[in-house]
Amino acid sequence: MMKLHRDGFFQEWLKTFDSWYEGYNNFTPSTNNSLEATNRVIKDEHTFRERHPLSRFFIIANDIVHRWSKSRNQKQADPIIYSTEPTITLQEWTNAYHFAKSSKSALQISSKRKGFTDYYMPAGKAQNVTTNEIQIYKMKKWTSLDQFKDFQFSIWRVTLSDNATECKSGLCNCPSFFKEYICKHIMGMAIRLKFCKPPPSAKDIPLGEKRNRGRPRKATKVLLIQ
Ligand SMILES: [Zn+2]
Incomplete structure (x- = not known):
């Protein structure tokens, strides 16, 4: 019975639908939090938690699109501000610099996207990644869930534009990228x-040491003067 269960899982989630892990598809939401937040605004400010006939709802929906797009127009007075590129903190710059200076190797492979290059690099303590490993990773040739997991978390793939000025729009499939839209692998490679x-x-x-979160202390200089 147990055997059958495992085979079913393998067939379903590691063979048939082998790309459900968010590392495969950049910009798929990790949670539905923002969807729920939007739903709340619709209920609180637009439909007022009432059921409307389709004709009335169409007018409301039209009004929602009109108002939301206006409020996000950055030229408008008092617009809803949003950023179009990630902010890089000093801590992230430090991590990126240490990554760049590390002996970790990155394998360069031309990307499916024109004008972009993929860089494969080992995660964790490993220093190298082989073309053979990348091949298995790309061909999705895993035979168990453990192997699937190992592969997903042992290699990171960074995609960078060949245009140097666009490095902040690089992509990575590591967990910190999903949270911050930027990571040490992208900036380190850049x-x-x-x-x-x-x-x-x-x-x-110093290389190998970690910076603490927050603003660095400023007092050291004063203390040095005797
Ligand atoms: Zn990364």
Whole structure:
């Protein structure tokens, strides 16, 4: 019985639908939180939790689109502000710089997207990734859930535009990218390729050490003067 169960899982989730893991598809939402938030605004500000006939709802929906697009127009007075590129904190710059200086190798493979290049790099403590491993990863040739998991978390794929000025719009399939839309792999590769330079303060921390969160202390200089 147990055997059958496992085969069913394997067939369904590792063979037939082998790309459900969010690492496969950038920009699929990790949670439905923003969907729920939008739903709340519709109920609280537009439909007022009432049921409407389709004709009335069409007018309301039209009004929603009109008002929402107006409020997001950045030229409008008091618009809803949103950022179009990720913010890189000093901590992230430091991590990226350390990654760039590390001995971890990255394998360069031309991307499916024109004008972009894929860089495969080992996750965790590993220093190298082989073309054979990338082949297995790309062909999705896993034979168990454990192997699937190992593969998903042992190789990161960074996609960078060949245009140096667009490095912030790079993609990665590591967990921090899904949260922040930027990660040390993207910026680290961009530093290695000389697409960008980290701020000088990112180099303050010795390689291998980690920067604490938040603003760096400013007092050290004063203390040095006797
Ligand atoms: Zn990453």
